[in-house]
Amino acid sequence: MDVTYKFEGKVQLVTGGNSGMGFATAKAFARADAAATVTGLDQEPLDRAVEEIRSAGGKAIGIHCDVADEAQFADMVARAVAEFGRLDAAFNNAGIQVPASDTADQSAEEYDRFSAINQPAVWACMKHGPRQMREQGSGAIVNCPSTGGVVGRAGIAAYHGTKRGVIGLMRSVALEYADRDIRINAVCPGTIDTPMVSNMLDKGMLNMDDLLRDLPMKRLGTGDETARAVLWLCSSGSGFVTGHALLVDGGFTAQ
Numbered sequence: 092m093d094v095t096y097k098f099e100g101k102v103q104l105v106t107g108g109n110s111g112m113g114f115a116t117a118k119a120f121a122r123a124d125a126a127a128t129v130t131g132l133d134q135e136p137l138d139r140a141v142e143e144i145r146s147a148g149g150k151a152i153g154i155h156c157d158v159a160d161e162a163q164f165a166d167m168v169a170r171a172v173a174e175f176g177r178l179d180a181a182f183n184n185a186g187i188q189v190p191a192s193d194t195a196d197q198s199a200e201e202y203d204r205f206s207a208i209n210q211p212a213v214w215a216c217m218k219h220g221p222r223q224m225r226e227q228g229s230g231a232i233v234n235c236p237s238t239g240g241v242v243g244r245a246g247i248a249a250y251h252g253t254k255r256g257v258i259g260l261m262r263s264v265a266l267e268y269a270d271r272d273i274r275i276n277a278v279c280p281g282t283i284d285t286p287m288v289s290n291m292l293d294k295g296m297l298n299m300d301d302l303l304r305d306l307p308m309k310r311l312g313t314g315d316e317t318a319r320a321v322l323w324l325c326s327s328g329s330g331f332v333t334g335h336a337l338l339v340d341g342g343f344t345a346q
């Protein structure tokens with residue numbers, strides 16, 4: 092079945108929207124007629140992403156933003172609202188992977204650098220997104236914790252720790268807004284074919300043969316498959332779903 096969504100007149104924001112699952116989701120929203128605000132850390136890939144969406148007929152702006160900096164995050168939401176007038180959906184996607192090592196061998200600096208991004212960025216989005224959404228009286232936010240928020244994995248404990256924290260934040264903020272028509276959910280992707288995973292394969296943090304052996308579907312997921320789950324969670328089709336962490340992992344955690 093070819094599922095299509097209509098977000099005409101709606102405005103969405105994707106953090107880390109110039110790469111991987113964020114880019115796939117920004118494009119999917121634009122194809123569904125939403126105005127897209129794409130945010131990213133590096134200007135050149137951000138410009139390219141926005142250009143690609145526009146040349147396919149979509150409406151998009153790019154805003155440079157380090158999501159770990161709350162002031163930049165607040166400014167980015169304000170600029171998106173100034174441009175398009177509202178904010179209906181946000182995919183809180185930006186994140187980084189930690190280099191693999193035993194926790195015993197990880198430096199405090201490395202842990203701090205990493206932790207300063209994955210969780211504070213999610214908190215900032217769940218602070219500044221709903222500020223606009225509660226004025227409008229509606230909205231949907233989807234966070235991106237990963238199966239790492241549900242199960243453990245040796246060697247990347249800090250990553251999994253922050254992702255578990257994202258689920259805790261998401262559930263509690265969802266309850267704050269459950270009776271105000273603002274829904275807060277999460278997708279938990281399994282191993283998805285994105286630059287983050289290519290990078291881990293290149294560095295030997297992951298091995299494709301091992302990966303495929305462990306994956307029930309014997310393949311990686313795609314950015315589009317994550318995007319479809321995000322669009323569903325932002326659509327009226329999921330109107331009674333909030334505080335939910337949706338596994339998009341090809342059955343990995345069912346094993």
Ligand SMILES: NC(=O)c1ccc[n+]([C@@H]2O[C@H](COP(=O)([O-])OP(=O)(O)OC[C@H]3O[C@@H](n4cnc5c(N)ncnc54)[C@H](O)[C@@H]3O)[C@@H](O)[C@H]2O)c1
Pocket residue numbers: 106107108109110111112113130131132133156157158159184185186187188208235236237238239279280281282283284285286287288
């Ligand atoms: N690829 C996977 O298998 C997988 C699985 C589960 C969860 N995730 C999570 O999904 C999200 C997207 O990952 P991806 O695989 O598409 O990776 P990616 O590396 O392709 O994209 C990550 C994006 O986040 C942005 N980013 C990183 N730090 C930032 C910062 N401080 N400010 C603004 N933007 C920043 C990057 O610029 C990039 O656009 C991440 O949160 C990741 O942890 C990935």
